[in-house]
Amino acid sequence: MPGAPLEFYYDFNSPYGYIGAHRITALAQKHGRTVAWHPTLLGAIFKVTGAGPLPNVPLKGDYSLRDFARSAKFHGLEYQLPAEHPFSPVAASRAVIWARGDGAEAAEKMTLALYDAVWAQGRSIAGAAATAVIAGEAGFDAEAVTAGMNDPAVKQTLLDEVDDAIKKGVFGSPFVLVDGEPFWGADRFDQIDKWLETGGW
Amino acid sequence: MPGAPLEFYYDFNSPYGYIGAHRITALAQKHGRTVAWHPTLLGAIFKVTGAGPLPNVPLKGDYSLRDFARSAKFHGLEYQLPAEHPFSPVAASRAVIWARGDGAEAAEKMTLALYDAVWAQGRSIAGAAATAVIAGEAGFDAEAVTAGMNDPAVKQTLLDEVDDAIKKGVFGSPFVLVDGEPFWGADRFDQIDKWLETGGW
Numbered sequence: 033m034p035g036a037p038l039e040f041y042y043d044f045n046s047p048y049g050y051i052g053a054h055r056i057t058a059l060a061q062k063h064g065r066t067v068a069w070h071p072t073l074l075g076a077i078f079k080v081t082g083a084g085p086l087p088n089v090p091l092k093g094d095y096s097l098r099d100f101a102r103s104a105k106f107h108g109l110e111y112q113l114p115a116e117h118p119f120s121p122v123a124a125s126r127a128v129i130w131a132r133g134d135g136a137e138a139a140e141k142m143t144l145a146l147y148d149a150v151w152a153q154g155r156s157i158a159g160a161a162a163t164a165v166i167a168g169e170a171g172f173d174a175e176a177v178t179a180g181m182n183d184p185a186v187k188q189t190l191l192d193e194v195d196d197a198i199k200k201g202v203f204g205s206p207f208v209l210v211d212g213e214p215f216w217g218a219d220r221f222d223q224i225d226k227w228l229e230t231g232g233w
Numbered sequence: 234m235p236g237a238p239l240e241f242y243y244d245f246n247s248p249y250g251y252i253g254a255h256r257i258t259a260l261a262q263k264h265g266r267t268v269a270w271h272p273t274l275l276g277a278i279f280k281v282t283g284a285g286p287l288p289n290v291p292l293k294g295d296y297s298l299r300d301f302a303r304s305a306k307f308h309g310l311e312y313q314l315p316a317e318h319p320f321s322p323v324a325a326s327r328a329v330i331w332a333r334g335d336g337a338e339a340a341e342k343m344t345l346a347l348y349d350a351v352w353a354q355g356r357s358i359a360g361a362a363a364t365a366v367i368a369g370e371a372g373f374d375a376e377a378v379t380a381g382m383n384d385p386a387v388k389q390t391l392l393d394e395v396d397d398a399i400k401k402g403v404f405g406s407p408f409v410l411v412d413g414e415p416f417w418g419a420d421r422f423d424q425i426d427k428w429l430e431t432g433g434w
Contacts, residue, residue, distance in 0.1 A: 077292075080291060080292060081290060081291045081292050081293055082290070082291065083290070089282060089283070089284070090281055090283065090404075091278075091282050091399070091402055091403075091404035092282055092284070092405075094402065095404065095415055095417060098415070099417070099421075102424065102434070103424070105434050106423075106424050106427065106434070198292070201292055201295065201296060202292075203292035203293050203296065204293075214296055214299070216296060216300070217420070219418070219420040219421070220300075222307075223303065223304070223307050226307065233303070233306050233307070
């Protein structure tokens, strides 16, 4: 019997989420797992934790910008700091939840299209119009995406999932729950790999 | 000509520093480098960054305790959360600076003895008396260590190095400067390895 999906939480503002999104499916498949895609809103989560965007923290801010670029390239990904950052990830997150109605592959395709637009190309995905354009370029029906982002059920699902994420202890991006075990950061994927292989330690 | 030493900064309160301290020499030697051991005081650094000890942050606190244990064991190290944490690392840091007078090997030996006492055995290293006992068990002359910790020059060197660390952008533990390039976290050692191999990217 295949195990439960890896619960993958990410915010489009997070370059580490961008790295994680490109790696999570291969990691899951290696262990016979699937991925549950959960776009989330760090802004809402930071209200609980009192944290703020990394680039605004003294000393840590300069470093984080450097680490964003270095880490993306270390993992073989293109990198560009978007002109607009942080930005509202609400529309983009809704687009993923809408796409997820067609399954995990569609959710992944939407996620990577939007993440690549921001972090490989430095484009804006703030707002429904920008999101629809990028979704259209990726092969989605832009009108259907726009309708989906405006669907009250999609909007409510996003809010419910953010609340649920906070209840489950999610406080950063990417964040992966593996059979309930929490892993924070693209730099914990090596531990997830060993955890799935060994059943934990 | 051998390259410059890896500048290794760490606070004894940091379990990730404990992991890093056990791995930095092998990493340096792999690339023909040595290690410059810089015990530092996160308490002073946090006054600049506004950060606080991880275990005190909402949501992140519970996770961090879990990640401390999981990460240490992932790297094959014993782990125990010390009863007293955070604690003053001043005496222990002075002991390392004193030992460093005999070279990097002595600094490493003192560092690992003190780190293992805290993070493998859960013992206290707060204060000169506790530090001298552990240093003595590790083969140092406990009386000489005590005199070293009280040496005004050793005390001043620690303060100067903390100021210098802040000037160089050090804000966490472990923190490694590789030919000026900053790497934060035991989870960046894979990037340091590739950086030293390739000359950067």
